[in-house]
Amino acid sequence: MPNRQTNHSGHTVHVDLKDRSYPIYIGQGLLEKAELLHRHIPGTQVLVVTNETVAPLYLERVCAALAGFDLGRVILPDGEQHKTLETTTRIYDALIDQGFNRSATLVGLGGGVVGDITGFVAATYQRGVHFIQIPTTLLALVDSAVGGKTGVNHPRGKNMIGAFHQPRCVLADTATLSTLPEREFRAGIAEIIKYGLIQDYAFFQWLERQLAQVLARDPAALMYIIEQSCRNKAYVVAADERESGQRALLNLGHTFGHAIETATGYREWLHGEAVAVGMCMAAHLSASMGWMTAKAFERTEALIQAAGLPVLPPPLSPGALRKLMAIDKKATGGRLRLVLLEGIGSAVVTEAFDDQALTATLEHFTAAAGR
Amino acid sequence: MPNRQTNHSGHTVHVDLKDRSYPIYIGQGLLEKAELLHRHIPGTQVLVVTNETVAPLYLERVCAALAGFDLGRVILPDGEQHKTLETTTRIYDALIDQGFNRSATLVGLGGGVVGDITGFVAATYQRGVHFIQIPTTLLALVDSAVGGKTGVNHPRGKNMIGAFHQPRCVLADTATLSTLPEREFRAGIAEIIKYGLIQDYAFFQWLERQLAQVLARDPAALMYIIEQSCRNKAYVVAADERESGQRALLNLGHTFGHAIETATGYREWLHGEAVAVGMCMAAHLSASMGWMTAKAFERTEALIQAAGLPVLPPPLSPGALRKLMAIDKKATGGRLRLVLLEGIGSAVVTEAFDDQALTATLEHFTAAAGR
Numbered sequence A, B: 001m002p003n004r005q006t007n008h009s010g011h012t013v014h015v016d017l018k019d020r021s022y023p024i025y026i027g028q029g030l031l032e033k034a035e036l037l038h039r040h041i042p043g044t045q046v047l048v049v050t051n052e053t054v055a056p057l058y059l060e061r062v063c064a065a066l067a068g069f070d071l072g073r074v075i076l077p078d079g080e081q082h083k084t085l086e087t088t089t090r091i092y093d094a095l096i097d098q099g100f101n102r103s104a105t106l107v108g109l110g111g112g113v114v115g116d117i118t119g120f121v122a123a124t125y126q127r128g129v130h131f132i133q134i135p136t137t138l139l140a141l142v143d144s145a146v147g148g149k150t151g152v153n154h155p156r157g158k159n160m161i162g163a164f165h166q167p168r169c170v171l172a173d174t175a176t177l178s179t180l181p182e183r184e185f186r187a188g189i190a191e192i193i194k195y196g197l198i199q200d201y202a203f204f205q206w207l208e209r210q211l212a213q214v215l216a217r218d219p220a221a222l223m224y225i226i227e228q229s230c231r232n233k234a235y236v237v238a239a240d241e242r243e244s245g246q247r248a249l250l251n252l253g254h255t256f257g258h259a260i261e262t263a264t265g266y267r268e269w270l271h272g273e274a275v276a277v278g279m280c281m282a283a284h285l286s287a288s289m290g291w292m293t294a295k296a297f298e299r300t301e302a303l304i305q306a307a308g309l310p311v312l313p314p315p316l317s318p319g320a321l322r323k324l325m326a327i328d329k330k331a332t333g334g335r336l337r338l339v340l341l342e343g344i345g346s347a348v349v350t351e352a353f354d355d356q357a358l359t360a361t362l363e364h365f366t367a368a369a370g371r
Helices: A034-038 A055-065 A085-097 A112-124 A138-144 A174-179 A182-199 A201-215 A219-239 A246-251 A254-263 A271-288 A294-306 A318-327 A355-370 B034-038 B055-065 B085-097 B112-124 B138-144 B174-179 B182-199 B201-215 B219-239 B246-251 B254-263 B271-288 B294-306 B318-327 B355-370
Strands: A010-015 A022-027 A045-051 A070-076 A105-110 A130-135 A149-154 A157-164 A169-173 A338-341 A347-350 B010-015 B022-027 B045-051 B070-076 B105-110 B130-135 B149-154 B157-164 B169-173 B338-341 B347-350
Touching: A010 A219, A022 A219, A034 A055, A034 A169, A045 A055, A045 A085, A045 A112, A055 A070, A055 A105, A055 A174, A070 A085, A070 A112, A085 A112, A085 A149, A085 B085, A085 B149, A085 B157, A105 A112, A112 A130, A112 A138, A112 A149, A112 A157, A112 B157, A130 A138, A138 A174, A138 A182, A138 A219, A149 B085, A157 A254, A157 B085, A157 B112, A169 A174, A169 A219, A174 A219, A182 A201, A182 A219, A182 A246, A182 A271, A182 A294, A182 A338, A182 A347, A201 A219, A201 A294, A219 A246, A246 A254, A246 A338, A246 A347, A254 A271, A254 A318, A254 A338, A271 A294, A271 A338, A271 A355, A318 A355, B010 B219, B022 B219, B034 B055, B034 B169, B045 B055, B045 B085, B045 B112, B055 B070, B055 B105, B055 B174, B070 B085, B085 B112, B085 B149, B105 B112, B112 B130, B112 B138, B112 B149, B112 B157, B130 B138, B138 B174, B138 B182, B138 B219, B157 B254, B169 B174, B174 B219, B182 B201, B182 B219, B182 B246, B182 B271, B182 B294, B182 B338, B182 B347, B201 B219, B201 B294, B219 B246, B246 B254, B246 B338, B246 B347, B254 B271, B254 B318, B254 B338, B271 B294, B271 B338, B271 B355, B318 B355
Parallel strands: A022 A169, A045 A070, A045 A105, A105 A130, A130 A169, B022 B169, B045 B070, B045 B105, B105 B130, B130 B169
Antiparallel strands: A010 A022, A149 A157, A338 A347, B010 B022, B149 B157, B338 B347
């Protein structure tokens, strides 16, 4: 597990990637700590990218912390449906308009969509410039801002276009969660439950016991779940930066979830909501094959439901879901690869599941959703 | 310098980049040698990308060599003006249409534009798939196919969007040069002269003596200049893959040249032609500051002219050229960085040139072009 340090009235989790290592600063009010940002900006040019929802809340504060730099800003429309190659051109245009060069730094201020797009542009502008993540949603704080996956969606597949590009630091200000709408907050809980399911049984048990405090956004509980999640993610990413093996465990529920998101055009479902259903499906399939107990499936479903997350997919046919799962990038060499559970806290990446059991799981969930 | 091997009735130059090392196979009729391709394709899915000019000449032959693979093909329009983010969507669409996954291999069959676009899509489809270069123009054989630079143009700047992504091999079939139009052939000579200018005086002298054989496309002369150029490029790339220093020497003439290309909308001037003028300008500026002799400038200009390449820019004002140079990505931190010469065979990357001398050189060339 990464080291833990306290040096800015918060905690620091280190992502250990040799010359691409970086700190995740976690704490209340970090947006005001200009020196944390400054020490990770090597040049003079900084472009802050955010969206219409986040801009009125935090953009001025971040720009104030960046006073003295040659500063630009881009405000994107809000929503997963804008995470496209077309939207990236707005950022490239701004960089060129301002004459920004290879020593420029891009700051992604917002949720997962802003972070993924901004990171992709940072990975590809002049073949790579610097990048800093300032996540403002729970999901981004605990997942998408950490690990260097960047990218945009293709109309027919999520994250089909992208690059690995590590940030120079992640600034996770827990104060930004106070303005997060309830639905988005709960969507973030899905990825937190995921860490418990794939490799941290003690964390899963803690969540079962302390969910009420988490949902009440108790500051100590938030600090704990964010740090624990970042530590879990940093551990996996350090072991397998480019997802040649182990890192794929982080995709628990995602192959099912991406199919739901693609089917609904990235509009109706939040990513975390789709992943929540996907984890239920993965747990159901795992239990139906006897890889884990029915009780473990029930605990999984119960925790997800208690977090106010959906446990059933939208009305879709099993065949439609199956077809969309096949296009997911985790498919390799024709055979579908899934992340399944051998118990709570123990996930595996496998192609060796029972195909009929998968069909039965899809039928079970789509039938239940149709009722 | 990289090793040289002979094992397929041709030569092999190795690009030494640790786990990203790869061979450049150079020889007559290599397109027919299916086993050279097969040994570098790890999966079953292959997408060949080419353009309307190259397709009728070589696409069937390459597809025949790839019989047995799950094979797709994309034929792009020909020309630098199509090297855009918009064109990449045609390749992403084809990959998704065919359900291609992370183990897929993209083959770029064509000149620099096809290679750069195909490489960029390979770098970014599902965050990176395999890539093979089959260059069919002299410029691509000796320059753009080697070294892992991929990308597309922005309407206001060349190669502004891109990634470093090394191919698994480069298959340089010298037989493809027989169909190359004379103007494109000569454009390729510009990059070959460049290697002599930046670091290989003996090669420059050889070119001065043997230019007639080269222009007559004498097979032995072609084999020699291609191998010598690939060895020079492989040497520089191995020392500095991501252009943090040394590699920038390869941009001799390019900051001037890109300004010409951008000013003319990537339509009228071939890249090699613009670089040819740019090298004359760099040599003129170097000589005017006394960094090298006037005689060295004259030899440079004479060799470029003898190769049938332009030595004067299109009608543009010095100010317009200067402005377009500033946006070039080699500009760092506000100060323009140029590759200049301290003699034939000895280039330097520098910001420490005399600004008035640059202005005088731009005025000299634009005035001469206006006559």
